[in-house]
Amino acid sequence: MARGAAAKEPAGDRRERILRAALAAFAQNGFDGSSTRDIAARAGVNHGLIPYYFGTKQKLWQAAVDLAFGDMKAGLDMLLADASITSDRERAAQLIHAHVHFVARHPEFVRLMHDEGKRRGARMRWIVDRHVKPLYEALATLLERGRQQHTLKFDFAPLHFFYLVAGSVGVIFHQAEECKRLSGVDPFDPAVVEEHARAVTWMLLGPPDEPATAD
Amino acid sequence: MARGAAAKEPAGDRRERILRAALAAFAQNGFDGSSTRDIAARAGVNHGLIPYYFGTKQKLWQAAVDLAFGDMKAGLDMLLADASITSDRERAAQLIHAHVHFVARHPEFVRLMHDEGKRRGARMRWIVDRHVKPLYEALATLLERGRQQHTLKFDFAPLHFFYLVAGSVGVIFHQAEECKRLSGVDPFDPAVVEEHARAVTWMLLGPPDEPATAD
DNA sequence: GGCGGGATTATACGATCGGACAACGAATTG
């Protein structure tokens, strides 16, 4: 197989460069707000390469979403591995802590969910069926376990817990630019991330020094 | 002043119809995803009327945002009036309850915030300076009051509380379509709204029957 | 050295966008 290329790059690097650029662009400006020409410019390649490698803009988007949720899935699997040992409040707090820091490191997948989750359409159905649903069911079983172990005491459907967590963890990072303008604070600052993790833990598990909500 | 018009409508109704249609469109598809032609079609008017009444698409967007946040401000003022009497947990719960129901009735302003808050740009700066900042400061004083009255006990900056509330309350309604696809549950269903209000209350104030997080 | 084929580029097409503009219609005013 002869790979022509401009002899600048080692291999099919350009495809991955396009993918990363597409993920950044879609996360920043949404699907409609991103143009394939801009994505190609970010990747430093000719814009004709996008139809060549990915066919259509929609398929490029799907590949970028797969990339983002791949990272997410890896992080979640790590969390779930930890969860298997978890049975008390301290462990739950570690889970929350790890999740907040993960979202802070990878805000793209929150952005993608927020961009598409509001619209009824093919992209929303695709991302929900392929990525969000497994995530949701994983969290639901996690919640049920916490409930049985009396780590969490709540009397509403897991669905609400899901959006409570998704919202309270993700929005400050999703709205990072707004947050900076509003308060001058960069939510991605490590100290701020840490404080937010404490805040979420406080919300879900109650204050650390007093008898917790959960107990 | 001679107002010609097609003699179908009583007055400058078309201007307001355009505004409402613009608000719906911007909330549904964002700024880039909405076209002035589509907005005009929704309002049932010629698309040439938009530059006539509002000049530019951006100014139309600003007028629509003012409309949405006007409703929001009215709701918040009502809440703040209630808050003046509030000094215990029950009152705080009522505030949360009212706010959740308001957001459920008017999801547009959450959508607008989520659409622009992620991007650094003129529209984000405009909406933050004009609308979000007053909202944030109002909540901050409210939080300080709750803290002094020992209704709320938290040891992190009000900024985190702001995004905790904004996220946990708003995301399930912002992502309504996703939520329907994910679980089959319509978050705007009155019973679901009520349950979500209970869920948020549980998060912020602790379980109702046990010694609350706040006390 | 020529050749074949995948990688890359340049160019073009149709569609849609925001906005400009002139013409038209109707009601008010003299």
Place this chain on the structure above:
DNA sequence: CAATTCGTTGTCCGATCGTATAATCCCGCC
């Protein structure tokens, strides 16, 4: 009634979009 004025419409322009297509390039292979 004539003139003016503002609401309204239809049309057009330049830019940008996604994508198709053909030419070009560069490498491994005979």
